[in-house]
Amino acid sequence: MTPLEYAQACLTTRLQDLSQRAASIERSRQHRQRPLSADSEDRATERENDEVLDRLAVTTQVEISQTRHALSRIQDGTYGLCESCGEPIKPSRLQAVPEATQCSGCAASAQRAA
Ligand SMILES: [Zn+2]
Known part of the structure; x- marks a missing residue:
């Protein structure tokens, strides 16, 4: 698989x-x-x-x-590609959060902005 x-x-x-x-x-x-x-x-x-x-x-x-x-x-x-920066999202992050659409960097800055 x-x-x-x-x-x-x-x-x-x-x-x-x-x-x-x-x-x-x-x-x-x-x-x-x-x-x-x-x-x-x-x-x-x-x-x-x-x-x-x-x-x-x-x-x-x-x-x-x-x-x-x-x-x-x-x-x-x-x-698997970040919707914000287009970089690949780390496989470990995708395993933990399969529905993630942002890499951890972008997700963290989106959270800070919210
Ligand atoms: Zn990103």
């Missing part, structure tokens, strides 16, 4: 996991159509849970789009 095939296998598995996670989050979110509890303390807990679910839904969607993006880069042959 080439490193590229390995990355593709990782990303594909990850996309499946993420899709399943997104589906189960969606099921839990639909579940909340229930009337809120009459007890105000319960209500606060329910709202907190809803917020956690909302955040989880957002991060899952972001991860899904990052993973899809990385897979499309494998297809078009640009996988």
